Amino acid sequence: MSTVARLRREETILLVVDVQERLLPVIHEADRVVKNCEILVRGASQLGLPIVAAEQYPKFLGGTAPTLREALGDALVVAKMLFSACTAEVMQAIEITGRRSVLVCGIEAHVCVLQTTLDLLDQDYTVFVAGDAISSRTPENHRIGWERMLHAGAVPTSAESAVFELLREAGTPDFKALLPVLK
Numbered sequence: 001m002s003t004v005a006r007l008r009r010e011e012t013i014l015l016v017v018d019v020q021e022r023l024l025p026v027i028h029e030a031d032r033v034v035k036n037c038e039i040l041v042r043g044a045s046q047l048g049l050p051i052v053a054a055e056q057y058p059k060f061l062g063g064t065a066p067t068l069r070e071a072l073g074d075a076l077v078v079a080k081m082l083f084s085a086c087t088a089e090v091m092q093a094i095e096i097t098g099r100r101s102v103l104v105c106g107i108e109a110h111v112c113v114l115q116t117t118l119d120l121l122d123q124d125y126t127v128f129v130a131g132d133a134i135s136s137r138t139p140e141n142h143r144i145g146w147e148r149m150l151h152a153g154a155v156p157t158s159a160e161s162a163v164f165e166l167l168r169e170a171g172t173p174d175f176k177a178l179l180p181v182l183k
Helices: 030-047 066-072 088-097 112-122 139-152 159-167 173-182
Strands: 012-017 051-056 076-080 101-107 126-135 155-157
Touching (some): 012 088, 030 066, 030 126, 051 088, 076 088, 101 112, 112 139, 126 159, 159 173
Parallel strands (some): 012 051, 012 101, 126 155
16 A cells, blocks of 8 residues: 555545635635635535535634535535534544545634644544645734644645546546536
């Protein structure tokens, strides 16, 4: 077995962290984050990956951004009060799949995404973080969160890179279906 961390369709779950309506107006490059999270969600949906989304205190921060919520379809969406998305309900949903790789995106990079990543790494998951699908209120906090995740052992990727890696080849029906999303 290879020791190289690879995104594989049959081993990966997508976890979307706190991409919420009332947080987005204060997030650095929020449009980029939503766009790239949507690429990941649409890619994961097309490829049959399990998807879980978390919402931090939605009563106060609102629900998941409308375009992203629509893309999530029937995915499990879990309300939480912990900063980490690794609540009992989320972890049960991940464990049921038997998958050991988690692709993470969302906000804020230095708080909820970071704590989620650290918790998953502590539980021996291989964690991929899409650097262009995370952010914080300030670029500095984004950078600090990103660097901390990488130093802890998370594998860096981007939304487009992750989808292409999961696809593995061009010319397939999945590739053709995802082309409009990737353009």
